[in-house]
Amino acid sequence: MKILEERSGCVKYLDLDTNEETWLNKKIFEKKYKHLITENHLKMPTVPQEQAMTKEERNIPISKQKKHHSIVGFSKDREPSDFYPTPREGTIALLEREKFEGSIWECASGDGSMSKVIEEQYKDVYSSDVRTDEDVYGEKGIDFLKTNKKFNNIITNPPYRYAKEFVEHSLKYADKKVAMLLKLVFLEGKSRYQLFQNSPLKTVYVFCKRLPIYKKGIKTKNSGLICYAWFIWDKNYEGKPIIEWIL
Numbered sequence: 001m002k003i004l005e006e007r008s009g010c011v012k013y014l015d016l017d018t019n020e021e022t023w024l025n026k027k028i029f030e031k032k033y034k035h036l037i038t039e040n041h042l043k044m045p046t047v048p049q050e051q052a053m054t055k056e057e058r059n060i061p062i063s064k065q066k067k068h069h070s071i072v073g074f075s076k077d078r079e080p081s082d083f084y085p086t087p088r089e090g091t092i093a094l095l096e097r098e099k100f101e102g103s104i105w106e107c108a109s110g111d112g113s114m115s116k117v118i119e120e121q122y123k124d125v126y127s128s129d130v131r132t133d134e135d136v137y138g139e140k141g142i143d144f145l146k147t148n149k150k151f152n153n154i155i156t157n158p159p160y161r162y163a164k165e166f167v168e169h170s171l172k173y174a175d176k177k178v179a180m181l182l183k184l185v186f187l188e189g190k191s192r193y194q195l196f197q198n199s200p201l202k203t204v205y206v207f208c209k210r211l212p213i214y215k216k217g218i219k220t221k222n223s224g225l226i227c228y229a230w231f232i233w234d235k236n237y238e239g240k241p242i243i244e245w246i247l
Contacts, residue, residue, distance in 0.1 A: 020189070083131075084213050085113040086157045086181060093246045094155070094179055094230050095121055097205060102152025102176060107144040108166070112137025114157060114181075126151065145169055157181040164192060171199055171233060178233040183226055202237040205230040207246045 002014045004021065011029040014021050024032075091114045100122065106115040109127035115137055119125050126149075127138025145165055154174040158166035163182055170178040184206060186192065206229045213228070230246075 020185070083110050084157070084215055085110050087212055088113070088117055090114075090157075090181060090207075090211050090213075090228070091117040093205070093207070094181075097230075097244070097246075098177070098179060098203075098232060100153045100155070100177055100179075104153045104155055105149065105151040105174070106138070106156050107142070107154060107170075108156045108158050109136065109138045111135050114155070118155060147173075149173060150175065152176045153178070155179040164195060167195065167199075167231075167233070174235075176235055180231045181228060182231050184229045185227075186229075186231065196241070200233050200235055200237045201231065201241045202234040202239075203230075203232040203242045203244055205232070205244050205246050209247070 002016060004012045004014055006012070006026065009026050010023050011026050012021060012023050013029070095118070103124040103126065104118060104122055106118060106125065106127045107129075109115045109129045110131070112127060115125060115127040128142035128144070129136045129138060129140065130143045132141045145162065150173045152174065153176050154170040156166070156170075156179075158180060160183060163180070163186060167178065167180055170180070187196075187204070207227065210226065211228045213226070
């Protein structure tokens with residue numbers, strides 16, 4: 001973790017694992033990362049008052065910040081295996097807009113929420129997950145980032161903390177298409193800028209209505225906070241990415 005700046009009672013920090021920048025109330029930040037500050041691993045920067053946050057930034061309720069962080073991956077309560085199953089309508093929206101030729105690998109299958117929908121239209125579907133519990137659909141204990149299996153297409157909702165790595169690995173081992181269900185903020189970030197500049201991103205399908213994605217599939221009060229999109233890479237595509245919307 002790296003602290004970037006401090007403004008009007010809030011701290012902006014960079015999570016080095018996800019490369020995400022986030023604002024957090026200073027008191028919450030100091031309480032949460034007190035051990036790092038005490039050991040001098042983190043130092044609070046200072047900025048001139050004229051660089052203060054906007055009124056809108058300062059007035060974000062702490063309760064809402066906590067809810068937001070719990071979903072985007074900064075909460076201590078974040079599901080360890082990032083098991084946030086994809087609702088059926090999310091997968092259907094992809095299959096209505098993209099066709100896939102040949103084999104398909106769902107490499108973070110979880111309980112099969114996505115795989116089962118794909119299998120309704122395609123026969124050659126392989127499912128796997130790094131988890132080994134009895135709820136896993138498909139082959140268990142397969143660490144996608146350590147495998148070199150080759151398929152025509154890879155479709156998945158990856159663990160967000162490893163989203164960039166999943167995309168990069170997929171592009172190595174899929175020879176036709178890669179479809180990833182990602183948060184729209186995946187478009188941000190300097191490291192991902194380089195990824196987009198050097199990969200055949202064809203289309204980003206943005207969900208106009210927020211997808212109901214919950215931890216372990218159990219509905220909570222945190223619906224509507226995060227915007228998702230399907231990111232499609234096509235090895236045969238040349239040109240600039242296209243943005244489409246899913247109503």
